[in-house]
Amino acid sequence: MNKYLSNVIEDTKRKHASEPEFVQTVEDVFSSVEPLVNAHPEYEKFDILGRMVEPERMFIFRVVWMDDNGEYHTNRGWRCQFNGALGPYKGGLRFQKNVNESIIKFLGFEQTFKNALTGLPIGGGKGGSDFDPAGKSDAEILRFCQSYMTALYRYIGPDVDVPAGDMGVGKREIGYLFGQYRRLKGVWENGVITGKGLSYGGSLIRPEATGYGAVYYLEEVLEHENDSIEGKRIGVSGFGNVAWGIMKKATQLGAKVTYVSGPDGYFYDPDGVSTEEKISFIEHMRATDPRHCKPYADKFGVEFVPGTKFWGVKDVDVYMPSAVQNDVTLEWAEKILESGVKYYIEVANMPTTNEALAALRRKEGLIVAPSKAVNAGGVGVSALEMSQNSERLVWSAKEVDEQLHRMMKNIHDVSMKTAEEFGLGYDLVAGGNIAGFKKVAEAMLEQGVF
Numbered sequence: 001m002n003k004y005l006s007n008v009i010e011d012t013k014r015k016h017a018s019e020p021e022f023v024q025t026v027e028d029v030f031s032s033v034e035p036l037v038n039a040h041p042e043y044e045k046f047d048i049l050g051r052m053v054e055p056e057r058m059f060i061f062r063v064v065w066m067d068d069n070g071e072y073h074t075n076r077g078w079r080c081q082f083n084g085a086l087g088p089y090k091g092g093l094r095f096q097k098n099v100n101e102s103i104i105k106f107l108g109f110e111q112t113f114k115n116a117l118t119g120l121p122i123g124g125g126k127g128g129s130d131f132d133p134a135g136k137s138d139a140e141i142l143r144f145c146q147s148y149m150t151a152l153y154r155y156i157g158p159d160v161d162v163p164a165g166d167m168g169v170g171k172r173e174i175g176y177l178f179g180q181y182r183r184l185k186g187v188w189e190n191g192v193i194t195g196k197g198l199s200y201g202g203s204l205i206r207p208e209a210t211g212y213g214a215v216y217y218l219e220e221v222l223e224h225e226n227d228s229i230e231g232k233r234i235g236v237s238g239f240g241n242v243a244w245g246i247m248k249k250a251t252q253l254g255a256k257v258t259y260v261s262g263p264d265g266y267f268y269d270p271d272g273v274s275t276e277e278k279i280s281f282i283e284h285m286r287a288t289d290p291r292h293c294k295p296y297a298d299k300f301g302v303e304f305v306p307g308t309k310f311w312g313v314k315d316v317d318v319y320m321p322s323a324v325q326n327d328v329t330l331e332w333a334e335k336i337l338e339s340g341v342k343y344y345i346e347v348a349n350m351p352t353t354n355e356a357l358a359a360l361r362r363k364e365g366l367i368v369a370p371s372k373a374v375n376a377g378g379v380g381v382s383a384l385e386m387s388q389n390s391e392r393l394v395w396s397a398k399e400v401d402e403q404l405h406r407m408m409k410n411i412h413d414v415s416m417k418t419a420e421e422f423g424l425g426y427d428l429v430a431g432g433n434i435a436g437f438k439k440v441a442e443a444m445l446e447q448g449v450f
């Protein structure tokens with residue numbers, strides 16, 4: 001391996017010994033960009049790799065809130081402004097019990113390259129809290145969000161850092177966070193946050209964008225293989241906002257999501273989650289009980305298998321991991337390899353462990369697409385929301401959807417062409433990583449010492 005590259009990886013492992021997810025994502029991206037680093041000796045001269053793994057800054061703050069019984073709770077909040085070379089820091093907030101510094105940092109690092117792939121002027125950031133939204137009342141969520149924003153507001157702004165949602169942060173939380181920002185600053189700067197409600201500057205199609213974008217990307221892959229989306233059966237892990245968007249778009253295009261998993265097991269619906277009633281029920285499950293997908297099986301009378309995942313089933317055409325990081329370990333990857341399924345389209349951030357990903361990528365005839373390209377439509381439409389806010393206009397759903405579609409096509413094409421340029425064939429993982437990295441590196445080089 002390139003000496004400079006391996007030195008930076010070793011350094012990262014040493015400095016971040018207690019941050020396994022962050023080390024994992026650095027190793028993943030850096031193993032892909034080796035041909036680029038070999039072709040650009042100036043990266044070493046200007047220490048681009050060393051700079052790339054160090055967030056520009058990261059805030060840690062206390063978030064104290066009172067529950068409905070008047071008891072005090074103290075959580076930890078983070079915001080990581082990872083890389084601002086391409087634009088204001090941009091990325092979601094994740095509220096989840098298991099959130100820690102390693103998770104925020106890995107997400108911020110990935111976000112930097114993902115945002116570069118959108119082709120829009122956004123840098124990479126991420127934030128969150130170890131707050132557990134499960135079972136909290138609306139009033140408790142409100143108080144938590146107000147306290148969170150009170151700690152954060154002075155570090156963000158429409159031209160500084162623009163948060164959005166991620167797991168545990170949806171339209172309701174975004175509303176409370178924005179309300180508190182406006183109250184504290186006394187200005188109408190709705191471009192400070194994206195994923196807003198339509199009544200105060202949200203973008204049409206933003207809720208659907210990540211899932212729709214993932215399906216548009218899948219269509220490009222299928223077209224490359226002289227195949228089509230019509231009739232495809234898709235297995236999706238997770239039933240959050242992203243999976244919901246995939247179900248809607250897949251249905252519109254004549255495909256269907258037949259397997260869905262949650263923390264409690266998975267269900268199999270041979271007809272697909274493809275009626276309005278079923279898709280609405282998915283939304284309802286997410287809002288009321290995100291830890292169980294069994295209620296779907298009970299309601300619609302389909303098979304439920306408790307306590308396991310469906311990876312390895314043979315009666316699907318496409319796997320789309322859309323839940324949490326490291327969902328697919330080597331053990332599951334081996335089952336996927338045995339299944340003979342041809343398309344493995346990552347959707348969630350880092351859903352595959354590095355060893356599982358390596359095993360999947362080695363398999364001849366299996367097409368693997370990386371999440372930082374596939375799920376980029378979400379943040380891409382967030383950037384479009386920022387444009388609408390600065391224009392003080394609202395674009396039509398059709399216009400946003402068309403731009404999203406073009407963006408996804410472009411991300412696929414750039415990834416494909418970049419891989420070809422480096423003699424790697426149709427390698428969407430390497431192509432996506434190299435294309436995103438190259439863009440950020442160029443901007444950093446041109447901006448001098450920063």
Ligand code: 2IT
Nearest residue numbers: 091092164165166379382
């Ligand atoms: O992982 C992601 O790209 C997001 N959670 C969306 C970020 C955004 O700023 O819309």
